[in-house]
Amino acid sequence: MKNLKHQIIHGGLGQIFSYPLKIISADVAWKRLARTVLPVMFALLVIEGLICYFRFTEAQTPSVKYGVLDLGEWNMDKVFEIAGEWEFYWDDLLTHQEIKEGSQVPMFVNAPDKWNHYEINGSSLPGKGRATYRIHVTGAKAGIRHGLRIQSMATAYRLYINGALVAQNGSFGDTEFAPAYAYRPQLGEIIPNNNNFDLVLQVSNNIYAIGGMWEPIIFGTYEKVSAFDRRISIVGASAMTSLIITCLFFLIFFAAQHKEKDMLILSSISILVLLRFLTIGDAALIALLPRTAIGSVGRLEFMTSPWTQFLLLYFVYCAYINLVPKWQVITLLAYSIGLSLFILLFPFDIVTSAYMMINYNLLLVIAIITIHYTRAAWQGREGAPLLLGALCLILLLVFYELFFEDISTGYYLLTNLHFEYMAFVFAQVAVVALRYRRAQELEIAHLKEQIRPHFIHNSLTSIISISRTEPDRARELLVDFSSYLRGFYDYDQDEQVCFSQELELVHAYIALEQARFGEKFRVEYCIEAEDFLLPSLVLQPLVENAFVHGLREKDNGGTVTIYARRMKNAKVCVGVRDDGIGFSIKSIPSRRGVGIENINRRLSRLYRTSLVYLAPEGGGCEVYFEIPYKETIKYEDLAY
Incomplete structure (x- = not known):
């Protein structure tokens, strides 16, 4: 009998439970392939499209x-x-x-x-x-x-x-x-x-x-x-302006967040690309410094290559921990220093004789960096797929320039724009934007987590207080509180919840308060809109604020009114009004505990709005907020 049970559990049931895991593994594998293959395919399609266009236009011209x-x-x-x-x-x-x-x-x-x-x-x-x-x-x-x-x-x-x-x-x-x-x-x-x-x-x-x-x-x-000459000037001016703006953007970001070392690296890469832009093609540097020796301009162009390579690798090393071996960074740094000394100290004709060797090394380093980005994308590192696509563009264009000399007018315009490096810089700007969005989401999650211990602590305090005189009632409240907590933590899955769900939490809190203070606190509801979405855990702190600061200090208690109504401007107004002791403008900060400040910051992040305080003519306090009305999806019963 025991052997039979063992076979059932570890045989049939084991296979049943292992099947979803296989599906999950397959899904993860497909996601990894998508993160790595799609950026490469995108880069290939872009380069192939550009080359086909250049070749097509070139074939239509006299030779x-x-x-x-x-x-x-x-x-x-x-x-x-x-x-x-x-x-x-x-x-x-x-x-x-x-x-x-x-x-x-x-x-x-x-x-x-x-x-x-x-x-x-x-x-x-x-x-x-x-x-x-x-x-x-x-x-x-x-x-x-x-x-x-x-x-x-x-x-x-x-x-x-x-x-x-x-x-x-x-x-x-x-x-x-x-x-x-x-x-x-x-x-x-x-x-x-x-x-x-x-x-x-x-x-x-x-x-x-x-x-x-x-x-x-x-x-x-x-x-x-x-017109072609003007087009080149416009393309050059646009590229230069974009590089200057992105360089300043990364510098300002680094100044605001000193821990973001990769921002300083990206700013340095932008500067090097800008210097390369100024020294090749139309050589805009000559217009800025006309007396500069032509050899000095050439040396400056050569200097940009090794240091751009080093910074690209060093960026991966800093941005993605435990991905790039340290010896590779040290080796490339030594190569960059050695090549820089060679460029500065040797006669210029000897330096230019090493032009192809420098370009082959550039191709090798870009290929290694692309491999690192492929690994980062496979592992699901933040922003890696986007940067992988940009690095593939750089790799393919460097390869094309080395082995397929193109003298078409279209390719000349493309090289004047520094398309490949601009693609990397813009991809990194997009990654910074995604990182900022992720930081906002984490901050909102953190703000929500601040509310939970605050509310739970107050609820348990109320139950402890009741348990001294009414143990049976306290046990009932603990059962209700346990059920409430299960729903409470379900909010982890969704930033927004239905207003009716949020109202259930308020009911639970009110039950705890009324069990503690009796009929001293009364609650009225004026709900004109119910089937809409709002951020979770924003209503209960407002009700608590009304009880604690408005009614507890009033001898005969009072009434709290909870309302929700739809506005004509496609918004919904949610608020809490009490007839308590009221407040003055100077006393508003005293009504803003952890929960209230938390709500204000979340409303600001999500909707660019905040709580509004009013002092009704009959006394007391009213606080409300307006958010866009978003109706909940209603599901009809399904017949089988």
């Missing part, structure tokens, strides 16, 4: 083939980058006329690109040097004003169209100490006399370990190119 750009099928409503097979003359700065009259045989190279990728006689070209690029344009619209925007190449160049100088950048022979103001994006124009012309670009590099035509020349009608 250079064997040194010829045919504008015959060009849609003049769009600007495009001049890219393709340019004529290339190494170690010569040739003019339009010299190319036409000379006997030099050009090589055809894909440009824009770094000329270090080109080979002559089986050898790669050095970074420093000079060269001439040329294309012949056909199918142009004679007499129409065309525009060209030459991006910031950080190398010296001269751009000629049919021998006329259109734009220039820096001076040939410049070193890293040349003033930065000479290296800015240029906006040029041309009105061709016929349907063809030659475009010649002379490039000289004595600064970087990498030379060549780095960036594309944007071409189109002058109006469209000017």
Whole structure:
């Protein structure tokens, strides 16, 4: 018989009770997968959509083939980058006329690109040097004003169209100490006399370990190119403003909450992204500090990379305890310090020769941080899924930039916005907002917990007092009080309860008070609205306040009136009125114990309102509050 019972309990019943646990485990697993997979899929879809859009628009634009750009099928409503097979003359700065009259045989190279990728006689070209690029344009619209925007190449160049100088950048022979103001994006124009012309670009590099035509020349009608130029300025100004605002936001948050170290880290990340924004693309720093050496601007850009990586990892280390090993933080800190010394102390051309190594390390570190965020999301850490999506965007865009060089106008706009880092900063702002909301919820829960011991203590005191003279009555009250407590603690599951439920708690309290003080206290009800929701445990403290401060000090007792009525402004008014000793304005604070202050703070948090005190003409006190009327859901009996 015992063995049979054992089999039933540990066999059949054990399987029955283990089945819900399996369902719960499966549900937890699905939630974990959703927290980790969905952010990654979102980032992939965003990047894939952007890349497809860039490739689609790029495929619709003319390209250079064997040194010829045919504008015959060009849609003049769009600007495009001049890219393709340019004529290339190494170690010569040739003019339009010299190319036409000379006997030099050009090589055809894909440009824009770094000329270090080109080979002559089986050898790669050095970074420093000079060269001439040329294309012949056909199918142009004679007499129409065309525009060209030459991006910031950080190398010296001269751009000629049919021998006329259109734009220039820096001076040939410049070193890293040349003033930065000479290296800015240029906006040029041309009105061709016929349907063809030659475009010649002379490039000289004595600064970087990498030379060549780095960036594309944007071409189109002058109006469209000017509009593109303004768009870049607007995008840049918007990104800069957003970074400054978020940086100040994190700093102010840290100043108010010194324990929130991660806010200081995020502010530092915003500063580094802002510095990177100021030194690449249109290089807004040059406008602020025009006399700065071009090499110093480049060093500053290089410095932002290792420290951004370190702060991103250090943020995860501080924000999510026991997730990132300390040795990783120390290792990356040592790497950042070492790389910073290398950038500051070594010649600039040697520093720039390590450009790809620095970027590969950036990709590796971002990948490690993304793995940490994946673990945090899997564990259900606060805000981790949102930040995981942002880190995936950074990882994918860094990977795309390293292995898939994109020179499209759309991608250029995206890089000017620093889309990936902006996504991380904005994601963190959202996480701070969620954290603030969670803090509010915890504070409200704490305020509710303050009421419970306060009420229970007073109720037990009343029962103890009755037990001295009426033990049977005290036992009855303890039974009622026990039943009341079961309902009382059910409120943990819901912030709002039906008014009728709240009224039951009031009935229980009144029964205890009347059992203690007899008919000295009378209660009247004026309930015109009942089926609505309100925060739990807000009415009983008001009734208690009326008994304690209004009626107990009155010799012949008095009456407490509890009312609830619906207002015309889609609100409901709930209040308690007594005809006790009354109060003066100065005595209001004495009527505000733990419960009353608690209610005020909860009403302020939930509805941006508070309790209102009135002194009725007949004496006594009235206190009420108004909240939005939200009707309870009524469930009809179900027939089976």
